[in-house]
Amino acid sequence: xxxxxxxxxxxxxxxxxxxxxxxxxxxxxxxxxxxxxxxxxxxxxxxxxxxxxxxxxxxxxxxxxxxxxxxxxxxxxxxxxxxxxxxxxxxxxxxxxxxxxxxxxxxxxxxxxxxxxxxxxxxxxxxxxxxxxxxxxxxxxxxxxxxxxxxxxxxxxxxxxxxxxxxxxxxxxxxxxxxxxxxxxxxxxxxxxxxxxxxxxxxxxxxxxxxxxxxxxxxxxxxxxxxxxxxxxxxxxxxxxxxxxxxxxxxxxxxxxxxxxxxxxxxxxxxxxxxxxxxxxxxxxxxxxxxxxxxxxxxxxxxxxxxxxxxxxxxxxxxxxxxxxxxxxxxxxxxxxxxxxxxxxxxxxxxxxxxxxxxxxxxxxxxxxxxxxxxxxxxx
Amino acid sequence: xxxxxxxxxxxxxxxxxxxxxxxxxxxxxxxxxxxxxxxxxxxxxxxxxxxxxxxxxxxxxxxxxxxxxxxxxxxxxxxxxxxxxxxxxxxxxxxxxxxxxxxxxxxxxxxxxxxxxxxxxxxxxxxxxxxxxxxxxxxxxxxxxxxxxxxxxxxxxxxxxxxxxxxxxxxxxxxxxxxxxxxxxxxxxxxxxxxxxxxxxxxxxxxxxxxxxxxxxxxxxxxxxxxxxxxxxxxxxxxxxxxxxxxxxxxxxxxxxxxxxxxxxxxxxxxxxxxxxxxxxxxxxxxxxxxxxxxxxxxxxxxxxxxxxxxxxxxxxxxxxxxxxxxxxxxxxxxxxxxxxxxxxxxxxxxxxxxxxxxxxxxxxxxxxxxxxxxxxxxxxxxxxxxxxxxxxxxxxxxxxxxxxxxxxxxxxxxxxxxxxxxxxxxxxxxxxxxxxxxxxxxxxxxxxxxxxxxxxxxxxxxxx
Numbered sequence: 001x002x003x004x005x006x007x008x009x010x011x012x013x014x015x016x017x018x019x020x021x022x023x024x025x026x027x028x029x030x031x032x033x034x035x036x037x038x039x040x041x042x043x044x045x046x047x048x049x050x051x052x053x054x055x056x057x058x059x060x061x062x063x064x065x066x067x068x069x070x071x072x073x074x075x076x077x078x079x080x081x082x083x084x085x086x087x088x089x090x091x092x093x094x095x096x097x098x099x100x101x102x103x104x105x106x107x108x109x110x111x112x113x114x115x116x117x118x119x120x121x122x123x124x125x126x127x128x129x130x131x132x133x134x135x136x137x138x139x140x141x142x143x144x145x146x147x148x149x150x151x152x153x154x155x156x157x158x159x160x161x162x163x164x165x166x167x168x169x170x171x172x173x174x175x176x177x178x179x180x181x182x183x184x185x186x187x188x189x190x191x192x193x194x195x196x197x198x199x200x201x202x203x204x205x206x207x208x209x210x211x212x213x214x215x216x217x218x219x220x221x222x223x224x225x226x227x228x229x230x231x232x233x234x235x236x237x238x239x240x241x242x243x244x245x246x247x248x249x250x251x252x253x254x255x256x257x258x259x260x261x262x263x264x265x266x267x268x269x270x271x272x273x274x275x276x277x278x279x280x281x282x283x284x285x286x287x288x289x290x291x292x293x294x295x296x297x298x299x300x301x302x303x304x305x306x307x308x309x310x311x312x313x314x315x316x317x318x319x320x321x322x323x324x325x326x327x328x329x330x331x332x333x334x335x336x337x338x339x340x341x342x343x344x345x346x347x348x349x350x351x352x353x354x355x356x357x358x359x360x361x362x363x364x365x366x367x368x369x370x371x372x373x374x375x376x377x378x379x380x
Numbered sequence: 381x382x383x384x385x386x387x388x389x390x391x392x393x394x395x396x397x398x399x400x401x402x403x404x405x406x407x408x409x410x411x412x413x414x415x416x417x418x419x420x421x422x423x424x425x426x427x428x429x430x431x432x433x434x435x436x437x438x439x440x441x442x443x444x445x446x447x448x449x450x451x452x453x454x455x456x457x458x459x460x461x462x463x464x465x466x467x468x469x470x471x472x473x474x475x476x477x478x479x480x481x482x483x484x485x486x487x488x489x490x491x492x493x494x495x496x497x498x499x500x501x502x503x504x505x506x507x508x509x510x511x512x513x514x515x516x517x518x519x520x521x522x523x524x525x526x527x528x529x530x531x532x533x534x535x536x537x538x539x540x541x542x543x544x545x546x547x548x549x550x551x552x553x554x555x556x557x558x559x560x561x562x563x564x565x566x567x568x569x570x571x572x573x574x575x576x577x578x579x580x581x582x583x584x585x586x587x588x589x590x591x592x593x594x595x596x597x598x599x600x601x602x603x604x605x606x607x608x609x610x611x612x613x614x615x616x617x618x619x620x621x622x623x624x625x626x627x628x629x630x631x632x633x634x635x636x637x638x639x640x641x642x643x644x645x646x647x648x649x650x651x652x653x654x655x656x657x658x659x660x661x662x663x664x665x666x667x668x669x670x671x672x673x674x675x676x677x678x679x680x681x682x683x684x685x686x687x688x689x690x691x692x693x694x695x696x697x698x699x700x701x702x703x704x705x706x707x708x709x710x711x712x713x714x715x716x717x718x719x720x721x722x723x724x725x726x727x728x729x730x731x732x733x734x735x736x737x738x739x740x741x742x743x744x745x746x747x748x749x750x751x752x753x754x755x756x757x758x759x760x761x762x763x764x765x766x767x768x769x770x771x772x773x774x775x776x777x778x779x780x781x782x783x784x785x786x787x788x789x790x791x792x793x794x795x796x797x798x799x800x801x802x803x804x805x806x807x808x809x810x811x812x813x814x815x816x817x818x819x820x821x822x823x824x825x826x827x828x829x830x831x832x833x834x835x836x837x838x839x840x841x842x843x844x845x
């Protein structure tokens with residue numbers, strides 16, 4: 001049984017197969033220039049389960065090593081590092097989910113779950129609004145009248161979303177606080193110079209570049225498409241986060257409540273971020289559909305697509321809300337938008353979103369480790 | 381689809397590095413080119429798939445190459461490993477070519493990287509391909525397809541029609557059908573015969589049954605045999621090749637570089653009678669591994685066992701197969717199916733002969749034996765610290781040197797010593813002209829790139845005038 005195929009396999013069989021594949025890679029080392037994973041591997045002579053989780057999260061699934069591999073299937077050595085490491089990452093996410101019993105949510109956290117939770121929450125908001133006070137819900141409220149805060153008071157909205165978001169952050173932090181020592185590192189070492197280097201690699205997606213020529217993704221032709229669409233997604237997300245933060249400061253510090261005019265800092269940040277969150281996730285879904293099936297473990301496609309669909313819909317409904325905020329449809333736009341946002345926050349610690357955290361931790365550790373001496377070996 | 385009525389400017393037989401270099405050069409010169417690769421697409425590229433670098437002459441540091449590797453040093457290195465079995469004229473063409481061919485390679489998508497971990501000693505002499513030889517082969521095929529070279533996979537050439545000194549046509553099978561292809565010139569670059577077990581047995585005798593073929597299973601030497609039968613002048617002999625000691629547990633074919641065992645120089649090697657048979661510490665392993673294939677081939681049943689103890693674990697490149705491990709020598713002997721008494725006796729005598737020195741596996745240290753035959757002249761340490769580890773060894777053939785003679789234009793020479801008009805040979809099928817025996821890391825790709833490019837260029841000149 002090899003991780004190079006699509007069959008389900010028990011965890012210990014997966015780890016054993018990863019050890020076998022890494023022994024092949026370590027005796028070859030031709031792929032050292034593609035990304036950080038191979039130099040990190042080459043520091044080791046044996047691979048513990050901890051090492052495999054670490055290396056798995058260093059892999060960015062760029063695909064370069066699969067096409068360059070002399071031993072990729074159908075060769076009998078069955079070496080397919082991108083797929084193997086995708087499977088390993090799935091195990092990391094499950095294992096470090098908090099609370100632990102929710103780890104199995106990863107198994108079915110796909111597009112359907114994302115959409116069902118988003119629309120269910122939206123429906124609840126809609127029913128509460130539409131049945132509670134239909135006149136107010138379906139009326140047009142001008143910006144001067146407070147637009148959506150006429151329907152849901154700011155403190156209620158901030159309180160509800162703040163609480164769910166805080167829970168998601170705690171759950172993610174619990175993953176961090178357990179995975180970092182599991183890799184064998186001291187917590188104090190996380191906040192040193194390697195953190196800046198890890199952040200640099202994460203923000204530039206240095207390792208999603210096939211050693212500088214582009215990834216062999218979605219096909220064997222080298223391309224930067226995935227890096228570019230990921231940048232749109234990630235920076236779009238950050239801009240939206242910045243928009244919310246600026247608005248919070250406006251509201252509480254400057255006593256300047258929303259809604260804001262189109263030409264204002266929160267709106268400009270949010271609109272730019274929203275555009276990024278339309279282009280990025282759509283692009284990533286598009287190249288995923290064209291992707292060579294050998295490159296990934298398809299059972300996890302649902303998890304990836306679930307997050308992308310949520311991000312895309314948040315942006316779409318957010319922009320819709322902004323455009324039609326002074327019409328009678330605003331209440332419905334608001335309910336649907338809030339449904340998607342809350343669904344993202346709820347599924348955040350149990351879906352693809354966590355990859356960013358584990359990968360950043362692996363990158364920081366890579367930069368920590370790279371400063372340590374390697375045991376000398378005889379010239380090969 | 382295949383147009384069999386057409387007369388091509390150039391037919392290239394084979395699909396590895398040399399074949400691709402020839403096809404690209406001729407296409408760049410404006411020739412119409414058809415390339416027939418015998419292997420399926422996934423396994424295209426012959427032994428080039430398994431390579432990782434190019435040995436380059438250079439007078440000063442170049443991007444990823446450190447220091448200088450001047451012509452004279454390169455030439456002396458080659459002279460040493462071949463014991464003079466080389467053509468100085470052709471060899472110097474290769475040396476010169478390697479100093480200037482890399483920009484062209486990069487133009488066709490090949491990328492270079494600094495030396496890999498464990499290969500720092502090659503940082504001066506060898507330019508490593510990013511991703512290895514398969515990445516290089518992929519880049520060349522991409523470029524060839526973009527430029528309009530017609531490529532067919534699983535296209536087995538079965539006959540070559542030669543009239544006097546000229547190529548007329550070739551016959552090949554594709555998808556169960558037989559086709560004929562006519563061309564104004566042909567470049568033959570389809571490798572040696574290492575995967576032809578019958579031919580190996582003819583040359584080596586019954587010992588060949590125990591050989592493993594480290595290289596591609598598609599190099600069966602059918603075209604080589606055909607050319608020799610049709611009057612090509614032979615170079616080298618069927619016993620010469622790149623033959624190294626590899627892990628006996630490796631697959632019969634296509635195991636590639638990872639099957640090597642780098643433990644040899646740090647321990648002892650015994651045969652099936654549990655007796656040592658050669659100085660394991662003669663030199664660094666990279667300089668000696670190419671003789672150990674022959675040494676193991678000369679032992680009973682063509683098997684050897686590299687034995688080390690706990691002291692040296694972690695001091696050599698990790699082999700792909702885990703060692704066979706035991707808490708005592710007797711237990712290890714049993715696991716390796718050796719006579720425990722005999723192994724104990726060999727190790728006892730070896731240990732008694734070890735003279736105290738300062739062990740350092742990164743230099744040629746002063747740890748030697750005294751009063752034992754064969755001696756161990758470096759890195760001799762007592763084998764006395766459990767656990768003990770064993771790696772079984774077999775001869776592993778990467779590629780053979782028997783080939784056709786060529787001239788400086790890569791033209792095939794006939795038995796009357798005259799060059800053919802329009803038949804060119806490149807790569808392993810003519811590597812024996814430069815490499816009569818022995819090996820220098822990275823020189824296979826140097827020969828293939830040089831004569832592949834020359835063959836393509838000369839073929840284009842012949843066709844287009």
